């Protein structure tokens with residue numbers, strides 16, 4: 166039976182001391198099987214949960230054995246149908262992309278149901294009202310019981326959380342199997358912000374993905390699943406000689422919900438929890454590496470463990486636990502270069518989302534190495550073979566981190582901010598190898614290195630051995646550049662939020678920005694000329710050497726001063742950080758036109774066809790789908806959409822806010838950035854707040870719907886896909902005082918309702934385009950009429966590229 170195999174592809178289950186009451190209940194939940202005395206023939210029985218409807222048309226329903234008197238699950242074989250119809254157009258389009266129709270309406274033959282909501286009562290009521298009699302069905306038992314045995318663990322902990330809570334947030338979960346879509350999942354879970362979810366596990370080209378067809382809040386509004394928020398952390402970490410990490414975190418949390426006995430914490434699965442102790446010295450039970458639903462594992466990883474509290478939480482109450490853990494999150498990349506992995510999960514924290522609070526970090530590490538960390542270093546000393554250092558946060562941090570290496574340093578002061586660039590002494594093995602051998606095309610390869618493409622090997626010139634560059638050679642320049650950029654970005658963003666900035670290398674094809682601590686790809690530490698000699702292609706050189714340092718720098722404001730609040734808003738900080746970086750690069754060397762050129766490349770990227778030729782990159786999905794853009798259909802969808810389109814969206818906002826006649830044409834845009842950062846200082850920045858702030862400062866010309874809101878803009882550019890294509894026909898007639906230009910602006914490739922304010926220019930050679938005026942589109946064709954003192958040769962649509970529109 167496919168259902169069991171797919172849904173229960175196992176997560177290794179750690180062995181645990183048995184004996185605690187929760188552990189016993191958990192084992193009992195796993196052991197539940199179909200109750201042989203409660204199997205029924207059912208016809209036309211429907212369950213409805215928000216936008217989901219499950220109809221048992223004709224078949225056999227078996228209840229799971231009661232758990233302490235309560236029915237928590239059932240199985241069904243026969244003919245059933247599941248229907249799901251989200252209201253949100255973006256969710257409809259998402260479903261359509263995966264299933265070819267904007268709703269789920271599909272027959273299924275097998276259903277595994279788990280619930281802590283009122284489902285059991287509904288089933289009982291139906292059985293009573295239809296006077297159903299139990300039947301003997303050994304086949305159902307032999308079919309289902311092995312499957313139930315493998316599926317149960319994925320919902321046992323979830324069930325236990327509700328059973329243990331005096332204030333439960335129930336769930337309803339279906340694993341379904343049908344001929345049309347195979348095995349898939351539908352669930353409505355009040356322990357999610359967006360309670361309604363449908364999707365499935367997909368395998369493609371060796372990768373395993375979770376295709377999230379749709380996820381959205383219940384019609385009553387989003388859930389409030391948060392149990393606790395962090396107040397402060399005090400973390401003691403030892404990095405051993407063999408790079409193993411041993412940690413002891415004292416975490417103080419404030420409960421925000423009453424009645425909970427089980428509190429989830431995020432921690433890398435690579436780190437094994439050894440003990441959890443409360444302030445009285447009592448050892449608390451915990452669950453780690455238990456089976457979770459595949460959806461949870463594939464979307465977020467199994468990086469979560471659950472602390473069992475002897476007493477229920479009380480909202481407002483502070484809880485303090487000492488958590489001890491150990492494992493391996495650092496790996497050696499060769500030549501004394503280290504990859505610090507699990508940068509967001511190396512200590513236990515209650516939420517994925519940003520919670521700004523204080524940190525006190527102590528590290529102990531081999532004395533031959535250097536360690537940098539978030540916060541202010543208050544001291545460092547040697548103890549035998551060890552070095553010990555202490556860092557405290559002097560501003561609220563949403564996350565803490567560290568990096569490790571054998572560093573050479575260069576420092577500059579950017580005003581009051583002390584900037585230090587740390588470089589490895591050597592290139593890691595993978596990069597070193599590139600320069601030792603022949604040039605070729607370098608492509609990122611996994612988190613730890615680089616590879617040459619096959620063609621590059623073949624095309625490589627014969628004996629052109631290159632002496633490997635020294636990463637430390639660039640740090641002087643890099644420090645000066647970053648210091649310069651920091652001061653320059655303050656004009657856009659206001660004062661740098663931290664007293665110091667550490668920049669450090671990561672042997673990977675990526676950068677990351679933690680408060681006051683930036684990770685840059687080791688390729689950023691290789692001069693561009695050397696990259697070129699090694700065959701790194703031009704756009705990658707631009708990305709690693711020019712864009713990445715300043716993109717990550719801009720994240721110090723957009724990400725570390727104001728952070729995104731949910732996956733749906735991540736584009737805001739990405740778009741802003743990238744745009745600010747491009748503004749800096751553009752101002753540094755105006756003759757290079759880096760902003761215009763990059764926007765042009767991004768436009769091309771978004772218009773590029775996907776490999777199957779059916780759709781463009783833009784059509785992968787709207788910005789507001791965030792990480793959901795990654796799926797089996799487009800494994801790198803997030804990256805391909807969010808950077809180019811997020812940057813364009815910010816650019817369009819700036820262009821609309823620009824006042825070309827003013828002394829500072831960007832005074833409104835600058836004001837927007839300032840007030841967003843001021844009002845969301847060390848806090849989250851949801852899209853709703855961005856919309857509100859824009860509504861406050863928008864010009865009358867931006868109010869295309871006359872609603873005093875920018876909703877039209879967000880609906881089109883953030884919550885939908887589509888890039889308009891414009892063309893114009895016109896004729897010129899001579900009037901009494903010059904020429905009259907009459908014509909039609911055509912808008913294609915977007916829905917008829919798409920709104921835009923399109924600037925039209927006239928040209929007459931020789932000479933620059935001159936603005937005629939704007940046309941606010943209404944439908945596929947919008948007539949226009951302008952007057953002009955000269956007779957134009959041509960009309961040019963938006964020559965200044967203020968709008969993301971398709972290139973002809």
Ligand SMILES: [Zn+2]
Nearest residue numbers: 716720739742
């Ligand atoms: Zn970024």
